[in-house]
Amino acid sequence: MPVVRHKASLGPGTRFEGVGHYILTYHIGGANARRLDLNDGLSIASQGALSLQKPDSSGIFSSTGIVDYAHFYFNQGLLCEIADELEGAEVAEPDDFFALFDAAAASDAAAYVQRAANPEDPPTSIEMDSRAYLLGLGLLRAVRSRSGHVASLSRVKPGCAMRPVLDFIEDRISDPLRLTDLARTIDMSPFHFTRVFKTEIGLSPSKYLARRRVERARDLIQESSLPLAEVAFRTGFSSQAHMTNRMKAELGSTPGELRKG
Secondary structure, X not given: OOEEEEEEEOOOOEXXXXXXXXXXXXXXXXXXXXXXXXXXXXXXXXXXXXEEEOOOOOEEEEEOOEEEEEEEEEOXXXXXXXXXXXXXXXXXXXXXXXXXXXXXXXXXXXXXXXXXXXXXXXXXXXXXXXXXXHHHHHHHHHHHHHHOOHHHOEEOOOOOOOHHHHHHHHHOOOOOOOHHHHHHOOOOOHHHHHHHHHHHHOOOHHHHHHHHHHHHXXXXXXXXXXXXXXXXHHOOOOOHHHHHHHHHHHHOOOHHHHHHO
């Protein structure tokens, strides 16, 4: 589960565009924040608050000073995997929420951020995978507790049967993936796999992979200082020019424009 820490003023209103995965925000400290397009902007996120944007959901946020917060990025596959830990729970897709206070989930989030940024004692992949699992489990529990009834969580339609494939894509996004590679992860023929994938995900495998590469490149451009050629390499584009063309077509902006803000 990637995590990125930010310290920034959101001003009178900063729009965060939706992406193809969940964004869980942990309010570490600093100024309070509001989400203006949810709950009439009345909820206030202060230290320890958790907020969620589901895939493709945009939001407008504000603050009167510098906010210290962390963004956790994860996909539906994580929730599919851990939902069985909640007795009687359906595999659920939580709706957007803002300024949820849950001591256990906040503690898990704080521990994750601290361990992820410890160069003197770097965590192992196994440790961080375990922490991601605990954080996701705490998130679902907090949402259930907040709603008071699991029925308020909408049933997931796409994604769970394809979870191994989606995870494989995320792990190998820089590789020159082939259809046979994806189909092999769930023991399907390429032809049958293509039909099932399109039915469950709503996009063909090639279009989904192209979209995720553009989204991953956008995240790296906006949240790191990596050279654009390195970003292209890490996200599976054949060249920086290829990445530029795809991002211009998908997002309407070039990598250089996105980096300038």
